[in-house]
Amino acid sequence: xxxxxxxxxxxxxxxxxxxxxxxxxxxxxxxxxxxxxxxxxxxxxxxxxxxxxxxxxxxxxxxxxxxxxxxxxxxxxxxxxxxxxxxxxxxxxxxxxxxxxxxxxxxxxxxxxxxxxxxxxxxxxxxxxxxxxxxxxxx
Amino acid sequence: xxxxxxxxxxxxxxxxxxxxxxxxxxxxxxxxxxxxxxxxxxxxxxxxxxxxxxxxxxxxxxxxxxxxxxxxxxxxxxxxxxxxxxxxxxxxxxxxxxxxxxxxxx
Amino acid sequence: xxxxxxxxxxxxxxxxxxxxxxxxxxxxxxxxxxxxxxxxxxxxxxxxxxxxxxxxxxxxxxxxxxxxxxxxxxxxxxxxxxxxxxxxxxxxxxxxxxxxxxxxxxxxxxxxxxxxxxxxxxxxxxxxxxxxxxxxxxxxxxxxxxxxxxxxxxxxxxxxxxxxxxxxxxxxxxxxxxxxxxxxxxxxxxxxxxxxxxxxxxxxxxxxxxxxxxxxxxxxxxxxxxxxxxxxxxxxxxxxxxxxxxxxxxxxxxxxxxxxxxxxxxxxxxxxxxxxxxxxxxxxxxxxxxxxxxxxxxxxxxxxxxxxxxxxxxxxxxxxxxxxxxxxxxxxxxxxxxxxxxxxxxxxxxxxxxxxxxxxxxxxxxxxxxxxxxxxxxxxxxxxxxxxxxxxxxxxxxxxxxxxxxxxxxxxxxxxxxxxxxxxxxxxxxxxxxxxxxxxxxxxxxxxxxxxxxxxxxxxxxxxxxxxxxxxxxxxxxxxxxxxxxxxx
Numbered sequence: 001x002x003x004x005x006x007x008x009x010x011x012x013x014x015x016x017x018x019x020x021x022x023x024x025x026x027x028x029x030x031x032x033x034x035x036x037x038x039x040x041x042x043x044x045x046x047x048x049x050x051x052x053x054x055x056x057x058x059x060x061x062x063x064x065x066x067x068x069x070x071x072x073x074x075x076x077x078x079x080x081x082x083x084x085x086x087x088x089x090x091x092x093x094x095x096x097x098x099x100x101x102x103x104x105x106x107x108x109x110x111x112x113x114x115x116x117x118x119x120x121x122x123x124x125x126x127x128x129x130x131x132x133x134x135x136x137x138x139x
Numbered sequence: 140x141x142x143x144x145x146x147x148x149x150x151x152x153x154x155x156x157x158x159x160x161x162x163x164x165x166x167x168x169x170x171x172x173x174x175x176x177x178x179x180x181x182x183x184x185x186x187x188x189x190x191x192x193x194x195x196x197x198x199x200x201x202x203x204x205x206x207x208x209x210x211x212x213x214x215x216x217x218x219x220x221x222x223x224x225x226x227x228x229x230x231x232x233x234x235x236x237x238x239x240x241x242x243x244x245x
Numbered sequence: 246x247x248x249x250x251x252x253x254x255x256x257x258x259x260x261x262x263x264x265x266x267x268x269x270x271x272x273x274x275x276x277x278x279x280x281x282x283x284x285x286x287x288x289x290x291x292x293x294x295x296x297x298x299x300x301x302x303x304x305x306x307x308x309x310x311x312x313x314x315x316x317x318x319x320x321x322x323x324x325x326x327x328x329x330x331x332x333x334x335x336x337x338x339x340x341x342x343x344x345x346x347x348x349x350x351x352x353x354x355x356x357x358x359x360x361x362x363x364x365x366x367x368x369x370x371x372x373x374x375x376x377x378x379x380x381x382x383x384x385x386x387x388x389x390x391x392x393x394x395x396x397x398x399x400x401x402x403x404x405x406x407x408x409x410x411x412x413x414x415x416x417x418x419x420x421x422x423x424x425x426x427x428x429x430x431x432x433x434x435x436x437x438x439x440x441x442x443x444x445x446x447x448x449x450x451x452x453x454x455x456x457x458x459x460x461x462x463x464x465x466x467x468x469x470x471x472x473x474x475x476x477x478x479x480x481x482x483x484x485x486x487x488x489x490x491x492x493x494x495x496x497x498x499x500x501x502x503x504x505x506x507x508x509x510x511x512x513x514x515x516x517x518x519x520x521x522x523x524x525x526x527x528x529x530x531x532x533x534x535x536x537x538x539x540x541x542x543x544x545x546x547x548x549x550x551x552x553x554x555x556x557x558x559x560x561x562x563x564x565x566x567x568x569x570x571x572x573x574x575x576x577x578x579x580x581x582x583x584x585x586x587x588x589x590x591x592x593x594x595x596x597x598x599x600x601x602x603x604x605x606x607x608x609x610x611x612x613x614x615x616x617x618x619x620x621x622x623x624x625x626x627x628x629x630x631x632x633x634x635x636x637x638x639x640x641x642x643x644x645x646x647x648x649x650x651x652x653x654x655x656x657x658x659x660x661x662x663x664x665x666x667x668x669x670x671x672x673x674x675x676x677x678x679x680x681x682x683x684x685x686x687x688x689x690x691x692x693x694x695x696x697x698x699x700x701x702x703x704x705x706x707x708x709x710x711x712x713x714x715x716x717x718x719x720x721x722x723x724x725x726x727x728x729x730x731x732x733x734x
Contacts, residue, residue, distance in 0.1 A: 079229075079230065086218075086222045086226075089218055093212055093215035094215075096212055111248040111250050154423070154427060157423065161420050180427075181426045181427045184427070184434070189433075191438075193438070202433070206380070206433070217419055220392050224411055224412050225412075232405075240409055
């Protein structure tokens with residue numbers, strides 16, 4: 001463990017701090033965020049501590065006016081949403097490889113294009129398969 | 140502003156939260172989220188190591204960042220598989236409670 | 246910086262690329278018809294699969310320009326004999342699993358192309374795993390193959406045990422991947438930003454505690470994949486719920502590719518004496534627990550699961566010997582043992598698939614009198630079980646002999662002794678099914694439909710190979726030795 005702590009403590013001799021990348025303008029943003037959070041928390045706490053509390057069944061019911069509730073609001077969503085969500089995750093995250101490629105596609109030349117093409121070929125294969133199997137049909 | 144140890148501690152903390160979630164929670168969805176949290180905690184460690192090493196040892200070496208991109212893609216695929224298994228279990232037995240699922244086995 | 250790709254690089258990924266394309270072709274070949282005919286065998290899928298696997302196998306023999314480790318894809322992959330042998334085990338296993346899958350799934354009424362396609366995709370990533378030489382490619386390959394196997398484990402989604410086993414497998418698998426990845430991050434940090442195994446071996450970060458912790462975490466991740474003891478609890482549950490063919494595929498291919506990769510990883514990073522002692526402890530506990538737990542199993546699948554755990558223990562012995570100093574060449578018994586184990590296990594699971602018509606039958610008494618009804622199947626199963634037990638004239642015997650004699654030569658007497666005791670225990674539970682096949686009257690209540698050609702062919706060929714490796718092991722041992730020398734350079 002000694003070595004580990006020595007490893008972690010090496011920051012002084014190494015330029016390991018990442019401070020130079022963080023813009024000092026962000027300080028004001030952080031202050032703003034902190035103030036917002038603090039004010040909100042303080043207000044909530046105050047009303048919790050100082051406010052009078054008189055309970056009666058009328059007040060504890062969900063709505064004081066309107067129609068009575070039919071059901072719990074936290075129903076599970078239809079399965080279709082999950083299927084679409086799962087497919088979305090998959091195809092959404094694959095752009096993670098397209099973004100770096102877009103930055104350097106000129107330097108990578110024709111071989112890079114072919115490799116990206118192979119990647120997209122497999123990806124499109126999956127999409128076409130889904131489509132033909134009817135995974136994208138809503139009904 | 141952020142030193143490497145601080146980032147590593149953050150990563151270790153998140154990883155521990157994820158580990159705890161996988162081991163202790165019984166809701167399958169929470170378990171899946173904890174698994175993602177574990178992978179993403181490691182991502183933080185990878186990116187910070189990568190940043191540090193890019194500044195020092197190997198100039199222009201970015202394997203940490205590349206590793207993170209790969210892990211992201213893998214994590215997405217893993218989430219998709221996990222959610223589909225969850226769907227199968229939910230459709231068939233109407234439960235996403237791990238203990239109930241294990242009790243089914245009898 | 247113009248990106249270039251050399252001929253050697255294309256050759257290196259050729260087997261994997263062929264397998265991935267095979268999987269895609271299988272998916273699309275089945276598109277129009279999957280709805281109506283769930284009970285037909287779909288020979289065209291098996292044909293596509295067999296063609297793909299044979300092509301990939303042929304591609305293994307196309308020699309590249311002899312590029313050494315760490316040269317291809319900026320150090321991400323290599324194309325040495327060791328990787329090719331691993332890919333060879335995986336491809337042969339995939340070939341036989343594909344042959345068995347069609348009729349087995351048809352008898353269960355859930356025959357769609359996804360199963361065979363998953364075998365092909367998984368085989369592709371396993372071939373890559375055997376050739377991977379940097380942390381990134383190892384991680385991506387191991388995850389890809391795991392994802393394919395999770396789905397296969399839960400393929401019968403209307404069965405409780407299948408879904409539960411698959412989910413347990415998934416959660417524990419993803420959990421162990423987290424540890425594997427954390428270990429890789431630590432190694433990456435401790436070695437000053439190197440991901441390639443050669444750079445890690447050359448770096449001066451090896452003395453760092455962070456590096457040791459990282460190696461330990463990576464070891465945990467691999468221990469889960471191969472089913473070594475502290476992380477073995479998923480194996481019986483998953484094996485019980487999963488389709489028989491998927492179990493055979495998992496038992497052989499996942500274990501083989503993970504062990505090939507672990508072997509390469511440990512030979513490069515070293516890890517020192519402490520790690521070797523830890524591995525030795527894991528190996529001892531794995532052998533004993535696997536064999537003892539298998540004694541009392543009535544379900545053949547669970548018995549095979551525990552027997553697989555025990556065999557993982559035997560396979561860790563050469564790693565221990567290789568890690569602790571001058572015995573690195575003892576790792577040569579791993580490729581041979583994997584080939585022997587693959588042939589043996591596939592023959593055994595072929596018989597299990599043959600008797601599982603309609604629903605999975607895996608009780609020992611389901612085998613009663615099988616020798617009278619189906620002598621060929623019974624013969625194949627007997628050969629497989631004898632080989633697993635390590636009876637002479639079989640491949641399993643030679644494999645164990647190599648491992649144990651190496652351990653004794655290098656002075657690991659205790660390990661060798663535990664291995665021998667484990668094998669002695671195992672004879673009891675391996676012979677129980679043999680007795681019930683040959684010496685009991687058939688009383689099974691189900692009609693044994695004739696086994697399909699794919700299953701018969703697999704059992705016959707794998708049983709034959711088991712005997713062949715047992716009688717003429719020299720060429721394979723020689724090949725294994727040369728492959729390990731190729732890594733060590």
